[in-house]
Amino acid sequence: MTTVAAYAAPAAKAPLERTTIERRAVGEFDVLIDIKFAGICHSDIHQAREGWGTAIFPMVPGHEIAGVISEVGPGVTKYQVGDRVGVGCFVDSCRTCENCEAGLEQYCTGTGQVPTYNGIGKDGEPTHGGYSQQIVVDENYTVRIPDGLSLDVAAPLLCAGITLYSPLKHWAAGPGKKVAIVGLGGLGHMGVKIAHALGAEVTVLSQSLRKKDDGLKLGAAHYYATSDPKTFEELAGTFDLIISTVSAPLDFSAYASLLKTDGTLVNVGAPEEPVSLNLFSLIMGRRSLAGSSIGGIRETQEMLDFCAEHGLGSEIELISASEINEAYERVLNSDVRYRFVIDTATI
Known part of the structure; x- marks a missing residue:
């Protein structure tokens, strides 16, 4: 066991504070990662404040982890000391169910995936995430960060990047x-950047036009305000694919009306409240409403390689660990462009 510094929420809705946690000894197939950067995801806030239900405390959030391997177990074959690696939203799964064998570990139907934090590992101990200086992970649940990506802008790709890449690829976004x-x-x-790089014609649908210039620079061809009722009239029946990333309930019937026949509306945001839907908005156009989680390990590696090839890092604001609580409030106020990343050397 190794004692490392971390930032944890001691209880639901409590401010995060500096503490120490125990990391397991490096096992035969484990790697020890010196964490360099950790992204702040909105889901960290949902879980630290029990917005999605009962959670495990003290909680060390963080599932957008980028770092460097400082030790490898004797059975490790994929990595060596000094390799640049990342860890995403889960650190284990059953490995034997149909989904795991297909590289869809995020949908493990055996024991279920083991979350990077706010979960219970196979050793029966709570898992702790990336707001810490080190983490021990099985080599099979670690991905390589290509040299073409800086670790700070790569960290958010381990959740934000793969969460958008997976549905864009699955529903064949492209020319x-x-x-x-x-x-x-x-x-x-990240959805705008990746969809544009895949060759699709990208439109941003945002509550206001406040970020329009940013959206166009990131690769969008069009940008509309959803607060304007004319948007839904003008764009009716336009899109092959709509991906909703917001964590608040939407009028899904209105958004479904923007789909072409056989179009799909995919939700990757996870509101704490239920949503409503008029099924006629689907029936009348043979449209689909779908959900998508993150990606499996192979697809996450594919995403990182794709982003490196196209120069797609996250747009970040680098912060010190002492600013985490302030950053949480700013995320809730949509006051970040576009991802907070913790410099873990400040923990």
């Missing part, structure tokens, strides 16, 4: 496809 991204935040801005 000839019209894709709308709902919300231009930590997730949405």
Whole structure:
């Protein structure tokens, strides 16, 4: 066991504070990662404040982890000391179910995926995330960060990047496809970048035009305010694919009306409240409403390689650990462009 510094929420809704946690000894197939940067995801806030239900405390959030390997177990074959690696939203799964064998560990139907934090590992101990100086992870649940990506801008790709890459690839975003991204935040801005790089015609649907210039610079061809009723009239029946990234309930019937026949509305945002839907908005156009989680390990590696090839890092604001609580409030106020990243050397 190794004692490392971390920032943790001692209880639900309590401010995060500096503390220490125990990391397990490096096992045969484990790697010890010196964490360099950790992104702040909106889901960190949901969980630290029990917005999604009962949680485990003290909680060390963080599942957008980028760092360097400082020790490897004797059975490790994929990595060596000094390699640049990342860890995303889960650190284990059953490994034997149909989904795990297909590289869809995020949908593990056996024991279920083991979350990077706010979960219970196979050793029966609570998992702790990236707001810390080190983490021990099985090599099979670690991904390589290509040299073309700086670690600070790569960290958010481990959640925000893969959360958008996975549905964009699954629903075949590319040349000839019209894709709308709902919300231009930590997730949405990566959706714009990735969809554009895939060759799709990208539209941003945002509550206001406040970030329009940013959206166009990131790769959007069009930008509309959803607070304007004319937007829904003008864009009716336009899109092959709409991906909603927002964490607040939307009028899904209105957004479904923007789809072409056979179009799909995919939700990757996770509101704490239930949403409503008039099913006629789907029935009358043979449209689909779908959800998508993160990606599996292979797809996450594919995403990182794609982002390196196209120069797609996250747009970040680098902060010290002492600013985490302030950053949480700013995320809730949509006051970040577009991802806070913690310099873990300040923990």
